[in-house]
Amino acid sequence: MKRKNNDTRLLPPAGLGERLRRDVLLNWRLYVLLLPGVVSLVLFKLFPVAGMVIAFQDFSAFRGITGSTWVGLENFQRMFTDKYMLTLISNTVIIAILSIVCVFPIPIIFALLLNEERSRVVKNSVQSLSFLPYFISSAVMVSILATMLNPSTGIVNVIIRHFGGDAVNFMARPEWFRPLYILLQIWQTFGYNAIIYIAGITAINPELYEAAEVDGCQRWGKMIHVTIPGISTSIITMLIISIGQIFTVQTERIILMYNPSNAATSDVIQSYVYRIAFQSLGFPDYSYGTAVNLVKSVLAFILVIIANKLADRFAETRVF
Amino acid sequence: MRRRIGAFDIINTLILSIVGLVCIVPFLYTFFIAISDGKFLIRGDVSFFPKGVNLQSFIYVFTNPRFDIMTGVRNSAIYTILGTIVSVLLTYSTAYVLTRPRIKCRYLIMSLFVLTWVFDAGMIPRYIAYSSLGFIDNIWVMIIPDAINTQYLIITKAYLEGMPKELEEAAIVDGANDFSILSKIFIPVTKPIIATIALFNGVAIWNQYLVPQMFLKTKELKTIQQVLANVTIGTEGTTFANTIINGISLNQQNMKAAAIIIAMLPIVIAYPFVQKYFRNGILIGSVKG
Amino acid sequence: MKRKVTAISLAILLALLMVLVGCSKEETPASSSKASASTSTAVAADTSTQDEPRTYSWFLRSQFITWLRDLKWYDVAEERTGIHVDYVEGPLELNDTFNEVDQRLASGTLPDGTMLRLAQAKVYGAQGAFVDLRPYIEKYAPNIQAYLDANPDYERLISSDDGAIYAMIRESPVLADFIGYRADHFRAVGIDPAEVTTVEDLTEAMRALKAYYGKDNPNYYPFSGRENAPTRFAYLFDAASYADAEGSSGIYYSHEKDYSFDIKAPRAYEWIQTIKTWYDEGLINPSWIDGTNTEGDWESQMLSGNASLFLDFYNRAEWFMTNGGPDNDPDFDMQVLPWLVDDEGNILKQTSALLWRSDNAVAINASCDEETIRTILEFIDYFYSEEGMILANWGVEGESFKTNEDGSREFIVDYTAEESKPEGTKKWSFLSDRQTVCKPVDQEAFYAWNTPLIAEAASRYLVPEALLARPVLVYTTEQEQELSNLVASVYNAELAGLTGFIVGNTPLNEETWNAFVEQMDALGLQRIEDIQYEAYKTTFGL
Structure with a gap:
């Protein structure tokens, strides 16, 4: 310091x-x-x-x-014998990893495509529209999703039926929860995250492009040799930040998308904690919920600290 | 240097146009469902464009005594306006003081902010803490506890640190005190960051769902997001009664869609005017993230 | 670096300090708000003159308040007792309401009294949250005392281990679900409802309906409903949960009517297999099975002709007739199907509501002063008096009912005219299944208050030989708490497992089924059954 x-x-x-x-x-x-x-x-x-x-x-x-x-470590001991913990942890981690693998590259690709767009009108209007979803609340978003996927009236099932298929109740299927969650995540964040890359691209020295052209680089060549290296620092920073936030799931969205039918994949630590404390059918288990969350928080804390160190070393930026 | 428009450009424009459409089609579709006649919906006859166009569902949703949408909108508006003002004041003044070298304990305070941000206490301890402070069924729960969002505090602090030192030094020479330095010198030149934190906080408060759901229990205090989620996602299936008005069928689908449209309308209307600030705000946040 | 370390250690120190501060804070706002709540009522009581009614505040599910506000007899009761209740609105759903009781206890915002689960009253009562009503009943509530003396079972049920009474339970009418069917649909397809007597007949009828109406309507599924699709059908396969001298199986605790099922019953496998068949053939609404069909969705399906059959609350057939059925379709004709029988012709006995349901208790906040407790008890006591019981079950003589020469009573207001009045209009209504106030139920009045269609069906089908015996079991506080928690997790897991079999996420065969049952036992089903049997033995002195 x-x-x-x-x-x-x-x-x-x-x-x-x-x-x-x-x-x-x-x-x-x-x-x-x-x-x-x-x-x-x-x-x-x-x-x-x-x-x-x-x-x-x-x-x-x-x-x-x-x-x-006071019960000492009883709640933590219970965690280690609770078989459901395994499901919760694996659901949480899978969602987190998918969030990075599937969601992370999209804004980069979008920024690159946008950079290649020649028409100013298309470029500006698409970019303006692209981060509108970021400002829509989880409640509205999940409601819209439910409307579109309604098994009898939703557009998706109407189309499936039109082609002779059987309607699928997407919101209640455990195998569909993750794709839908990720899809929403992409839809909601790609435009917002792309802004940083777009700014990075704008900041690249035009002489570099001219030099690349002199070297005989075509459009692809310039993208690979100039544009991508130009925003590599941003990419690395963003990647490290998202790895650090691996346990930060969109709790509101998950709670809203959760139902007993898709619980096999949709129940994560945060939604479980919320449910046993505020929607319990028996007595609310504030202590156990807090214990589970405490373990999660400690792990997340360690990850963020490591990520911050990594960012400091490799990208010379820090989150804090 | 002009190049010919090649196949790539055409495909690229096409892809981007589709991407642009994907961002608004869900809203458009929901609107089309809202203005469709329920009897076509229930049979699965409406694919995208509306059938039996009418505005009954909006009228119903607005006049249904059980579905208090106007109360929700009014409450959310009050919380958003108050909350934005309070959070801008608190975030800005805290960030300002924390950038003054004369304050000795600033590292400690900032570390504590960051520490509690990175180390998540979780919903239950937060619930117990806030409720013991009297925040149950108290509209201030939407305004006070989250007034300082550590992320925005970091951004604001970074922005203020980027201000030239001469600004303050010159003023001190002129005999200005800290209050006047802040109000006469800093605030005028740091308007962009103020606009940014105001917008981000405003949107965050408007969109809040879990916090009001945990703390605001009385019907008269509920936010639009709660009101909406309870009828569209929750189990409160009896709020909207299936009816026929003037030969138009109202069922769960078009009534819920109408409710969704109303809940997101303020954001969509405000969006074109403020999106410029959003874009700048994100960049300010990322420059020295 | 050093500074960082000091900062962090200081933070931890501060956090520890906060515990102390927080703990001392814990008490103050909670108790002060309670105090102010009760003092305000106390003041109101002290200054009460003839025209100033005594008041107290009461937490109740919002739906119940909405219903209560429209009741003419309730207004008469407030007038006669000179007591006014300020209701504090809870959530719309029952379970959310109970959750909010926990949250209000945590935050010290519980009003003078509340509705709650019996288990909550016993557990928190023992911790000092609720008033022990026993001495006050003796002092202020002669009619309730008489009721306790006349019903020792009831007294044992509501008493805690320490002998205290922290809550009272309302009486529930005896009722069960009916299968409703679109008679016009049956006629169009050519099904004679009298011929539909067994489950196989029902399946065949649904196939015929599906072939006819499902041909060009992809959203048509003959059978639809709301909540807990598979479990509602358990009684058709003798798979309802039970507790008797031999033992106990399935979740019997607090699941007396809708959700009573037993996955260990001999025919449980057949039960799920049948529903799977219905699901696979599109005979039952898949969203209902998935648990995403809301009450509104179901109603819209029934009204629009996207379904022909349902299994729901006994008077729902009538409800559809008066709530839009004929508006949607002039031919709309909803009728009640008689009970189904097994291959030997024996009635398939239904589960019915218990006389005293443990999830409909009322308790008084321990922070109340004696004056408030007295007011509350006096108000409830009125409904246990002769005059109060007649008022709550029949209304006012000459206005809503008349007494015949033989001493029997008869309603003189029209059921349909009264019940179809829009929300917010005062009306006569005697639907005692709804928790309004804690009171005894006059079963005769309850059935009489119906349209001829339902009144006749109820008197014919809701007879002892068609209903399973449902003994009320007495649990200790510890058992209540353990059961309450176990049931919360086991019930959901059972439902998820059954749904998984039906929709095909898990293949259904003997092996997977047995594994499922074993898994549920390990999760706590076995423990639940043990406790229930234990409670049965203590209750009946075995």
Whole structure:
């Protein structure tokens, strides 16, 4: 970490209390500005982290944190004997890996194609439309998907029937959950993520293209030898970031797409935690849910730290 | 240097046009379902273009007392406006102070922000914490707890760090205090970042589903996203009664589609006017991500 | 680097500090809000004059509130008791409502009283969340006390291990589902409903209907419905869950009517195989099997002629006749199919509702002062009085019913005219299956309050020989809690497994079926059955 906060003001040596007094006297306006931020940090960011102690309790909704009994590592032991955990973890990881493998390359390809487009009108209008889906809520998106895939009235099944096929209830089929989730992910993020690559392409020195042309490069040659290397840093950065966020699934979307029929593939850690706490048919299991989430959070934390280190080393950027 | 238009260009334009269409066709389709007559829908006669065009479903959805869409829209609008103002104020002022070298504890505070961002406490502890602070059935849950999104804080901080140091130094020489430096010098020259965080926060609040679902229980406080998800995805299948009005069949399909259209309309209407800022905002965020 | 380390360790320290702060905070807002809630009512009670009604707040499923607000007899009850209830709206769905009770307990936002599951009342009651009603009933509620004395089974059911009564349960009318059918469709295809007596006949009828109506309508499936498609049919194969002196099988706990099934029953395999056949041949709506057919979807399918048969709530046939059926199709004619019989001609007994359902309890918040508890109990007690029971089951004499010379009562308002009034209009209604207030049910009035079609069918088919015996079991608090949690996971897993067999995700054969049953046992089904049997033995003193 670089030291950039060398204070230029010269202060006579003084005791801690005296220095504090001076500091406050000099900077009280800044501290006033900072106060809401610190309060919000403590109450809304740190306090919930502290609340994770219920993972070590048998938390009772009525008794609260102070009144509930402590059970040590019982909830974690239960996790290791719970067979359903395997399903949850593999669902979570598969969705995460698919999200990288299938979703990651699309915006790059889109940016490259857009760069080759000659008509300004097409280029601008397509790009403008492309990130509209990013701003549509999960609730609307999943609702639209359900409308389009409705087994009796949806366009997809109407077309399937038109060609003599049998209607498929896509939203209730475990084998269709992942493709649909990924499809939504692509649809929602490709335009948004492409903006970064498009900006990268715009920033490439035109002389490089001219030089490539002198070397006899055609369109493909220029794309491979100039454009792609030109945005390689962005690509690597984005890739590392997405690997770091492997456990960050679109919880809202999954909860909205989940139903008991497709649970075999659609139930991931986050949706499970939500369900056992807020939609349980029995007693809500706040403690177990928190324990499961705690393990996930620790793993995710380690991954993000590694990714950040990697990004720092290979792409000379950091996420934070 | 002009080149001939080759086969590649034609195919490329075609692909891009299809991509562009794919982005809007789902909305268009939903609209077509909403204005179709239910009796054609239920038999699977509507493939894409509407049949028996009418606006009954919209009228029904707006006037159904059980489906309180206007309350939802109004609530979401209030939460979005208030929430955006609060989050811009908080994010900007926090980021500003955290970029001032004179503040000694800024690294600690920033580290804590980042730490709690990377290390996810999870929904349950958050629920317990917020509820013990009195946020159940309290509209401020949409405004206060998430006012500072660490990601936007990082972006804002990075942007402010990019400002030349001379700005502040010159002002100090002129005898300005921190408040006036912030309001007279920084805010005017950093409008792009303010617009960006305002837009991102605004959209995020409008689109929120889980937070209101967990905290806002009273019907009068529910957001449009909740109202929508409950009838289109949830099990609340009885909200929309199948009826025939003036010979037009209303069933679950066209009524739900109408509800979807209403829920996303504000974003779609605002989009053309603000999309420029979105694009800039994303770039600001990524320059020093 | 060093700074980072200090920052992180400081963060952890701070987090620990927050635990303490958080814990002390935990109590304050919760108790203060409770206190203010009850003081406001207390104040209201103190200052109550003749025209100022005493009030208390009550958490209830929103659907129930909507129904309650339209009831003429309920208004009369509030008027007569001088007590007004401020209802706090819960979610639209029953299960969400119970979840919200947990959440309101966690956040300290529970009103003076609430509806809840009996298990919740017992578990949280023992932790101090709810009032032990026993001494207060004795003091303030003579009619409830008389009811307890007259029904020792009931008293044992609602009592906790420590002898306290944390909740009361309402009575449910005896009822079961009926198979409704489009008589006009049957006529068009040439099926005589009297000939449809066995499951095989039903299958054949559906095939004929499918061939006729499904020919040019790809969305036509003869049988449709809502929720839990496979389990509704279990009774047709003697595969309902049970608890008796011999043992217990299937989930009996709190699944008395709709969801009662037993995958270990001798004919359970045949049951799933039959539904699979229906599914494969397109005789049953596939979305229903998948669990994605909502009530609205199902209604729209029945109304638009995309389905001809359903198995649902006993008065639903009538509902379709008065809620758009004939508007969609002038020929629309929905009738009730008699019970089905097995090959030997024995009636296939249906599961019915229990007299006391454990998921319809009422409890009073422990933060209430004595005055509020008294008000609440006095209001409920009214419905256990002679006058209150007549009011809630028959209405007001001369307005909604008359007493004949032989002492029997008769409704003088028209069922269809009253029930078809739009929501938000005051009406006479006596559908006691809906939780309105905690009260005893007059079974005679319940059946009488119907159209001739249903009243006649109900009196003919809802007879003891057509219904399975459903003893009410008494569980300890610990058993309630364990069952509640086990059932939550096992039930879903069973349903998912059965659905998987029907739609073909898992091939259905003896081997996979046995593996499935074993898996469910391992998941907790066996444990559930053990507890149920245990409870049966204690309940009946075996």
